[in-house]
Amino acid sequence: MSDAVAIGPLVLPWTFVHLCIAVAMSSAVATLLARRRRQDAGPLLWRCLLVALLFARLGFLYQYKELYVEHPLSILNLRDGGWSPEIGIIAMWMYATFRLRNAPGLRVPASVPLAIGTTLIVAGQLQLALQPASVPLPPLQFTRLNGDRLDLAAPDGKPVLVNLWATWCGPCVREMPMLAQAQRDRPEVRFVFINQGEDADHVAKWLSAQRLMMDNVAIDERRQASAAFKQAGYPTTLLFDASGHLVAKRTGELSEPALQAMLTRLR
Structure with missing residues (x-):
């Protein structure tokens, strides 16, 4: 299963879709309870x-604060996948508990929708986390820009980070x-740009126009990699451990802290 869903030309991460579903269900339940109990917990x-x-955002920013200090503008890049859902959920319930302490009439109209939303978010996170993690690197071969062959699944004892990209793709x-x-700074990881x-x-x-010097740039005119990885959009970044098993993936633009968060999965 991909970590994103394609709706026409729009590609949305499943985490965002899960959030939208949770908000919609919570709002529907809150509206129903407001009608029955005459207590509107909507605000x-x-x-x-x-x-x-x-x-959720602040929790991630704090975890990788050193990198955000070096690139402060990346704090505003809310599309980089830099969120800590568990911190956001805890903070939400603490805030709700504080606000409901003197409002007994709102406890049921507020707590029930919050519980439903929390359950849906947690279920969505578990769904993504429990996806098969043993998916191996496919035995695909491509041609590098210098004409050499690139065997994607060739064992070399290193983790492999695969980036699917295109020049017309703005986030790419x-x-x-x-x-x-990152490729220059992390020689212990094999970066492959397909x-x-x-x-x-x-x-x-x-x-050449962008003055980018990178190794392992491969050409995939038939988009075999997209089909093999079942990915819906670009950029897509997949991280495999040294044994060739998938440990993390991300559809969408990465910031340096978000990339670092992916690489920590190798530990």
Whole structure:
């Protein structure tokens, strides 16, 4: 299963879809309870959602604060996957408990929707976490820009980070300099950049124009990698351990802290 869902040209991470479903279900239940009990917990529930999102982001920022200090503007990049859902949920319930201590009439209208939303979020996270982690690197072969063959599944004793990208993809373009630097900084990880659907001449000219120097840039005009990994959009980054088993994946733009969070899965 991919970690994103394609709706026409729009590609949404499953975590975002789970959040939308949880909010929709909680809102529906809150509306029903408000009609029956004549107590509207809607404003409180929306504040709880804002608290959850704020602290989920702050929790991740604190965990990788050294990297965000070096690149402070990346704090504003809310699409980088940098969230700590467990911290957000804890903060949300603490806030709700505090606000409900003197409002007994709102306890049921607020607590029931919050419990339903929390259950759906946790179930969604478990669904993603319990996906088969033993998916191996597929035995695909590509041609590097220098003409050499690249055997994706060739054992070399290193973890492998695979990035599927294209020059027309805005998020791919934005994250590429960071990934190029990470390749230089992390020689213990084999970085493989597999361009999807474009020819070698175009990719080489684009990289030269961007002044990007990277190893293991491969051409996949038929998009075999996208089919093998069942990925819905670009950029897609997949991390395999030294034995060739999938340990993390991300569809969407990565920041340096988000990449670091992926690499910690290797420990």
